[in-house]
Amino acid sequence: MxxxxxxxxxWEAFREECQKDAVPAVRRNPLKARKSFEQALKKDFPEAEKSDWNSDVYRLPRSKSPGKSMLHWRGEYYVQExxxxxxxxxxxxxxxxxxxxxxxxxxxxxxxxxxxxxxxxxxxxxxxxxxxxxxxxxxxxxxxxxxxxxxxxxxxxxxxxxxxxxxxxxxxxxxxxxxxxxxxxxxxxxxxxxxxxxxxxxxxxxxxxxxxxxxxxxxxxxxxxxxxxxxxxxxxxxxxxxxxxxxxxxxxxxxxxxxxxxxxxxxxxxxxxxxxxxxxxxxxxxxxxxx
Ligand SMILES: C[S@@+](CC[C@H](N)C(=O)[O-])C[C@H]1O[C@@H](n2cnc3c(N)ncnc32)[C@H](O)[C@@H]1O
CATH class of the missing domain: 3.40.50.150 (Vaccinia Virus protein VP39)
Known part of the structure; x- marks a missing residue:
């Protein structure tokens, strides 16, 4: 690189970040998400934080696997960086x-x-x-x-x-x-x-x-x-x-x-x-x- x-x-910030796993993120799917989506998301991931530039995107802690949640299977969100x-x-x-x-x-x-x-x-x-x-x-x-x-x-x-x-x-x-x-x-x-x-x-x-x-x-x-x-x-x-x-x-x-x-x-x-x-x-x- x-x-x-x-x-x-x-450069140093770039190099350091490349040594880490990406922060997992999910994108709310308005076609399927329930009205109380954020509440449901916080139940599974209490530390979920809304992105500051895209209100459909939520950042999760590095340790979490959003592909295993029911919200994923129901299509309420899409796992996407x-x-x-x-x-x-x-x-x-x-x-x-x-x-x-x-x-x-x-x-x-x-x-x-x-x-x-x-x-x-x-x-x-x-x-x-x-x-x-x-x-x-x-x-x-x-x-x-x-x-x-x-x-x-x-x-x-x-x-x-x-x-x-x-x-x-x-x-x-x-x-x-x-x-x-x-x-x-x-x-x-x-x-x-x-x-x-x-x-x-x-x-x-x-x-x-x-x-x-x-x-x-x-x-x-x-x-x-x-x-x-x-x-x-x-x-x-x-x-x-x-x-x-x-x-x-x-x-x-x-x-x-x-x-x-x-x-x-x-x-x-x-x-x-x-x-x-x-x-x-x-x-x-x-x-x-x-x-
Ligand atoms: C960056 S990935 C696409 C990711 C996708 N847009 C998404 O957001 O999930 C690039 C895709 O291009 C496809 N691809 C490669 N060569 C192609 C071609 N000549 N015509 C159409 N698709 C092609 C690959 O199979 C791959 O799925």
Missing amino acids: ERYKPIIDD ESASLPVEVLDPRPGEKVLDMCAAPGGKTTQIASKMDNRGLVVSNDDSSRRLKSLHANIYRTGSAIVDVTNYDGRRIPGTEKFDRVLVDAPCSGEGNNARRSFEASSSHEREHLAELQYQLLEKAFQIVKEGGVVVYSTCTFAPEENEAVVSKALDEKDVKLEDIDTDVESRRGVENFSGLEFGEEMSKTVRIYPHHLNSGGIFVARFRK
């Missing part, structure tokens, strides 16, 4: 819209999209891994996300016949934001190169199938600028899309304008990076485009 020292200003709830907040799906979640399994963001849409409209939840579709289906069912249709395409080959109001590309990535805790090792340049090409092609497809004026959100859970700002910057150079500023209260840093001899430009200050020490959670990168 030393390669990221020049872009992470509070706090930072992972940002991309859908940025996507901002509205009831009645048609939304594509291009890389969706196991469904954390799909179920969040359906709940934000109050189960009105359509969510197409796609993943190319048939193995991962089982957990995607199970999570959609458990959370009562009734407006979701599941498809099994390579995202790059989704037919262009349907047009969407919003598309989320929560891309396959080198996962350094999660792996840091296990190995504290950066990904290999070979892996980054291969992924950056795939990520760009997925994004190209998203621009093709979003309506004129529609929104595309690109997110990863890696620190590598090659998979983040470089992909976004190439899209700005080659496609007829604009980057929109992400206006959020969440503790974060802005995207980087350059790294290791690569130039990405000032526009990157519209994108957001969350590091593990910001929320005691996974690292992520988010960018929002308008076609």
Whole structure:
């Protein structure tokens, strides 16, 4: 991870946090949660604390396993790291819209999209891994996300016949934001190169199938600028899309304008990076485009 020292200003806090387990968190599911949800949650987890930027998210003590509670099985909450709830907040799906979640399994963001849409409209939840579709289906069912249709395409080959109001590309990535805790090792340049090409092609497809004026959100859970700002910057150079500023209260840093001899430009200050020490959670990168 030393390669990221020049872009992470509070390096010691970052390094220390990466040695710890993430703080477990749950996202209340308004489609299923009872009125007295918070009371019920506090019965199981008296120390649960509401996140200060997302009122549906609760942080739990590091020792707890929220996947074992009845509230999980009933779909009243979804177990999701706090930072992972940002991309859908940025996507901002509205009831009645048609939304594509291009890389969706196991469904954390799909179920969040359906709940934000109050189960009105359509969510197409796609993943190319048939193995991962089982957990995607199970999570959609458990959370009562009734407006979701599941498809099994390579995202790059989704037919262009349907047009969407919003598309989320929560891309396959080198996962350094999660792996840091296990190995504290950066990904290999070979892996980054291969992924950056795939990520760009997925994004190209998203621009093709979003309506004129529609929104595309690109997110990863890696620190590598090659998979983040470089992909976004190439899209700005080659496609007829604009980057929109992400206006959020969440503790974060802005995207980087350059790294290791690569130039990405000032526009990157519209994108957001969350590091593990910001929320005691996974690292992520988010960018929002308008076609
Ligand atoms: C970061 S994970 C998605 C996590 C998911 N959005 C969530 O919030 O639960 C990336 C997903 O991309 C899928 N994937 C990889 N290559 C793909 C491709 N070419 N087309 C569509 N999905 C792909 C993987 O199977 C994986 O499930």
